[in-house]
Amino acid sequence: MNELMSGKKMKRILIANRGEIALRIVRACRDAGYVSIAIASDADRHAVHARHADEVYPLKGNAPRDTYLNQEAILDIAARSKADAVHPGYGFLAENEQFAAAVEAAGLTWIGPPADAIARLGDKVAARAIARSVGAPLLPSLEEGELSIEGARAFCLESGLPVIVKAQNGGGGRGMRIIREMSEVEGQIAAAQREAGMAFGRSECFIERYVERARHIETQCLADHHGNVVVVSTRDCTLQRRQQKLVEEAPAPFLDAAQRARLTEASVGILAAVGYRGAATCEFLLTPEGDIFFLEVNTRIQVEHPVTEEVTGVDLIREMFRIAEGGRLGEVPPTRGHAIEFRINAEDPWADFRPTPGRIDRLRLPTGPGVRVDFGYVEGDTVPPHYDSLIGKVIVTGASRQEALERARRALAELDVAGVTTIAPFHRAVLECEEFSADEPAGFTVYTRWIDAELPRIAEAAPEHTRPPGAAAASAEIGPSHEAAEEDREPAPSYRVGIKAPLAGIVQQFCVRQGDRVARGDVVAIMEAMKMEQPVLAEDAGIIACMNIGEGDFIEMDADIMGLD
Secondary structure, eight states, rough: OOOOSSSSOOEEEEEEOHHHHHHHHHHHHHHHHEEEEEESSTTTOHHHHHSSEEEEEOOSSSGGGTTTTHHHHHHHHHHHTTTTTEEOOOTTTTTHHHHHHHHHTTTTTEEEOHHHHHHHBBBBBHHHHHHHHOOOOOOOOOOSSOOOOOHHHHHHHHOOOOOOEEEBBBTTTTTTTEEGGGGGGGHHHHHHHHHHHHHHHHOOOOEEHHHHHHHHEEEEEEEEETTTTEEEEEEEEEETTEEEEEEEEEEOOOHHHHHHHHHHHHHHHHHHTTTTHHHHEEEEOOTSSSOOEEEEEEEEETTTTTHHHHHHHHOHHHHHHHHHOOBBBOOOOOOOOOEEEEEEEEETTTEEEEEEEOOOOOEEEOOTTTTTEEEOOTTTTTEEESSSEEEEEEEEEEHHHHHHHHHHHHHHHEEEEESSSOOOHHHHTTTHHHHHHOOSSSGGOOOOHHHHHHHHHHHHHHHHGGGOOOOTTTTHOOOSSSOOOOGOOOOOOOOOSSEESSSSSSEESSSOTTTTOOOOOOOOEEETTTTEEEEEESSSSSEEEOOSSOOEEEOOOOOOOEOOO
């Protein structure tokens, strides 16, 4: 796609990330002839990305703030390793304008957009203003000044329910809460602000009208130093669980020419307005009526970038390298065929998608025509609880969407993981659902909360050997909303010893203090594991006798968080 490159030639690229995206960048470096420099926390010291890189440097500790979010430590490694460029991947520091500026101030090439563009587009309120200035369609929102409970209630009354609270900064579905009842306003805003603060270091949120039964459509874009902005392909990322994408495909199916033109016009206009360069994704909602509304811009490479690569033949990581060196974009190749990506997360889909870190005892990956696997782990590796639950991706391509679906059934049947529970059985069940596998627009009726609303029925579609025990009766555990009433839950085991951690993770917040009286089922703490919040419930009634750890501390599964008398 590029003409002759100009500008500063890179030789040694530090990869400021981990897991499958770090390995993806290592491989692109090898293809392009660059030296790859990996960084690794204590838990990742023997990880695949570290083993495959040309050089690896340790980061002391495991907590993200001490390792992959530690700008000072990463910049120090860049200096010691004599790196001349930094690729941030996705997540962690990829959309941090301070880090981008610090990299360039150190005389290194930042393989990403300018810090100013990250700042302007990373702030969703500022991005909406830019989108408005270029005529992109927007949903009604409350985004001026500090968000107050009174203002939020007034907006809900004016615009009508439901509405969605969104973190002003960051992405990946973090800091989002849907409000369907006026009684939920205060609690959902507090939850969104808490999660935004934990994930992005900033708790600012805004409110937007929520569209029921909408699809999530996005454009994969590239922009160069010469003012050229192109849309490489569209994608559909509608299949989500709690605003976290699980299945993505390219090109987005069942769009007409006018809709594709509207997506391209808005995307190019927004990125050109900020002098963007590098890879970006512009995200939109598509309503059941066919209307398109701008959501946000992700100023980085996306997890789902392989589906675009498979239908265009464009290596997006290498395009990022070329753009960083001053290359000029050429013609966009036409899309051919259809690709679908299935995220393989270490989570239990039949237990409310609870994270399941642990050792991978067996890993057999699918092969054959049209199958690509991007995994950050191999057999024998341990999936740590400190980071994202994604262990890999299965990407399947066919000449048509139906052929891709047929190959996907075969590929996911071949996938065999033991030792940790994954969401692969969920994907097999989704492929049996007519709403997703339809081959004409009228039958393709999935929407962004389809999984949340239909999970018990999806479970019933699972092949017999992957179906959870008592799937028909499991709706209390895996029901349509994670806010399900406590009286609908299965009885929890009782410990007179204390209140135990339901999973390995970090205790982010205590909801009770020593001496407080709690009833069985009360939320006593909020934990985070693999970027997911998990409430900790009192297994019995009693009085909090002691706190065994502090907020921000890591605790193993089944360890006592607090004593109960």
